[in-house]
Amino acid sequence: MSVLEIKKAGDPVLKKVSEPVKRIDKKVKRILKDMAETLYKSKNGIGLAAPQVGILQRIVVIDLQDGNGLLELINPVITKKKGSQIVGEGCLSVPNFEGDVERAEYVECEYTDSKGKPQFITADGLLAICLQHETDHLDGILFTDKAVTITLKVSED
């Protein structure tokens, strides 16, 4: 496994639309492992999408650090959204900034797991926000493209 370099805003790869994964082979499993390692190595990261490490495939890893562990999503699609809320967000690709973004309160999401099995989840709270943020990455959209306000974070380190 290896920690991958996280691409930062301004890198054109972050603005591209990722390709669906056609086959879950060794290479895809390796990408999932490397992405998880990269996420865990990051400061305060709860989600990472493959384009953020320069890989234009529809792969996302999420760990809300709430004890539920790692969620590996291949070809995630949000199939239903309900409600609306304005939430503060950040992104590993846009360090030192946060912004208020309008997101659905509840989402339903279909994806394929690392074993190739179709999965369906419903989410609200932080997971719903994270799913919307990460699937946006797969379409080349950053939270700063949608944010109603963006502020510079005052870092303590």
Ligand code: NI
């Ligand atoms: Ni992000």
